[in-house]
Amino acid sequence: MPRRYVQLDVFASRPGAGNPLAVVxxxxxxxDAAMQAIARWTRLPxxxxxxxxxxxxxxxxxxxxxxxxxxxxxxxxxxxxxxxLLDAGLATPRDGFLVQDGxxxxxxxxxxxxxxxxxxxxxxxxxxxxxxATPDDPRLRDALAGLKLGALPPVLMDGGRRWWLxxxxxxxxxxxxxxNWDFFVxxxxxxxxxxxxxxxxxxxxxxxxxVRAFVGAPAQFEDAASGxxxxxxxxxxxxxxxxxxxxxxFYRVSQGREVGHDAIIELRIDADGDVWSGGRAVAVVTGMLxxxx
Numbered sequence: 018m019p020r021r022y023v024q025l026d027v028f029a030s031r032p033g034a035g036n037p038l039a040v041v042x043x044x045x046x047x048x049d050a051a052m053q054a055i056a057r058w059t060r061l062p063x064x065x066x067x068x069x070x071x072x073x074x075x076x077x078x079x080x081x082x083x084x085x086x087x088x089x090x091x092x093x094x095x096x097x098x099x100x101x102l103l104d105a106g107l108a109t110p111r112d113g114f115l116v117q118d119g120x121x122x123x124x125x126x127x128x129x130x131x132x133x134x135x136x137x138x139x140x141x142x143x144x145x146x147x148x149x150a151t152p153d154d155p156r157l158r159d160a161l162a163g164l165k166l167g168a169l170p171p172v173l174m175d176g177g178r179r180w181w182l183x184x185x186x187x188x189x190x191x192x193x194x195x196x197n198w199d200f201f202v203x204x205x206x207x208x209x210x211x212x213x214x215x216x217x218x219x220x221x222x223x224x225x226x227x228v229r230a231f232v233g234a235p236a237q238f239e240d241a242a243s244g245x246x247x248x249x250x251x252x253x254x255x256x257x258x259x260x261x262x263x264x265x266x267f268y269r270v271s272q273g274r275e276v277g278h279d280a281i282i283e284l285r286i287d288a289d290g291d292v293w294s295g296g297r298a299v300a301v302v303t304g305m306l307x308x309x310x
Contacts, residue, residue, distance in 0.1 A: 056082035092244015138295025144176030205233030242280030
């Protein structure tokens with residue numbers, strides 16, 4: 018059965034700049050094994066599968082798979098899938114919102130603007146501080162060796178996925194950092210985390226932070242753009258009272274240049290303390306997927 022299929026670049030307004038995502042818009046009839054096989058075949062960070070909503074308070078239901086396993090929640094798949102649904106005319110915002118249903122529960126997505134100017138932001142699951150560490154912590158010492166650290170201490174955050182966050186002294190230090198993958202793998206496995214997420218403040222006129230995400234487990238790579246990881250950073254900055262001085266708790270992040278991308282992620286902390294993570298997306302491939310059930 019042919020199924021509508023879209024590949025997008027998320028957190029970008031031009032092809033090649035964002036984090037790629039595959040979306041299967043007609044997923045009914047696919048079982049878990051088939052969805053995992055398709056996700057392995059696309060070889061993209063995540064592939065989403067869209068199903069009709071099963072309740073009146075949701076606009077759609079999704080499942081998210083990496084090439085290795087199903088993922089409860091991730092930012093760029095949620096945002097990119099919403100863009101794909103709107104482009105295909107398969108969903109209509111209600112009072113400016115879509116509502117995604119999935120393993121992480123029902124999550125609203127705020128839709129702003131239209132066409133190429135449209136942005137979508139998902140309200141991310143609440144991230145919480147798991148542990149505040151010191152740079153000489155034995156689990157982090159080797160991973161942080163050679164990095165010039167900033168003012169805030171390293172922290173382990175859990176927003177559905179666990180990340181170690183570390184502030185670097187400057188954007189130049191962050192851009193020039195050379196990852197030591199062996200240590201990131203050890204650190205991720207020892208703490209059941211995704212890996213190390215480093216960030217630095219920026220004076221750029223477009224964005225307020227530059228970030229890099231070094232994934233240590235289950236695979237080893239640098240993520241081109243992570244909405245969920247950036248949401249944990251926003252929660253940490255809010256907790257420490259160090260958010261950028263911007264109206265409405267809004268700021269932008271640059272990610273992915275070191276791996277050939279140029280993503281811009283938009284973050285907002287609302288009056289209730291919830292973090293919204295989002296941005297633009299552009300469809301690169303649109304067609305049909307012919308995969309046996």
